[in-house]
Amino acid sequence: MQTFNGLYAITPDTDDSERLIEQVGAVLDGGARILQYRNKGSDTVRRLWQANILASLARSRNALFIVNDDVELARAVGADGVHVGRDDADIAAARAALAPGAIVGASCYDSLELARAAVAAGASYVAFGAVFPSATKPGAVAAPLSLFAEAASLGVPRVAIGGITAANAGAVVAAGADAIAVIGGLFEQADPGTAARTLAALYR
Ligand SMILES: Cc1ncc(COP(=O)(O)OP(=O)(O)O)c(N)n1
């Protein structure tokens, strides 16, 4: 797998494809190394269309492209991988459905035990969150930053998610997160490109 670290941008739910493409282009140009297509609201046709365009955009910037939840969509657009949580496909099934070497990321919430099990099941990276209160997912469980040091021995990249912004991301990086996954801290900002540049700089 190409080095998996840095700014991990996750798309907001939107039907406005034109704006989404413009914002994602700016975020990739700002230094995001990984892009996740996450869209819980649009219909299947629009999701396929958006995912295809964003996959090309990510490829053109040498960024990894991951699809949230939907293994079939990941296959259909030739994504680098998929991200699954507790309500999604299991890790082994996702891996079996994708090309050899595909990335399968796993949500582990606030649980080191879940992370150990995910790695044993073949996860390529583990994600802990929410590290800060998230307006995108207000009900998310709170995950302490101490998890990142505790998970160092797992031997896979550790991703932080939830409420991450330019104002608090330094603490997450200092705690040991290999990547910071961000929605609102990019796509709810007046200038997503500048926000991306600020967040990506924490890994340089
Ligand atoms: C990088 C990353 N981490 C966590 C999640 C959350 O996944 P999940 O718990 O399945 O919740 P939904 O995103 O599907 O609402 C993620 N998508 N990406």
Ligand SMILES: Cc1nc(C(=O)O)sc1CCOP(=O)(O)O
């Ligand atoms: C999709 C998601 N998963 C979370 C978890 O804790 O597992 S928090 C979250 C929302 C992330 O968006 P924002 O950067 O706007 O807070």
Ligand SMILES: [Mg+2]
């Ligand atoms: Mg999910």
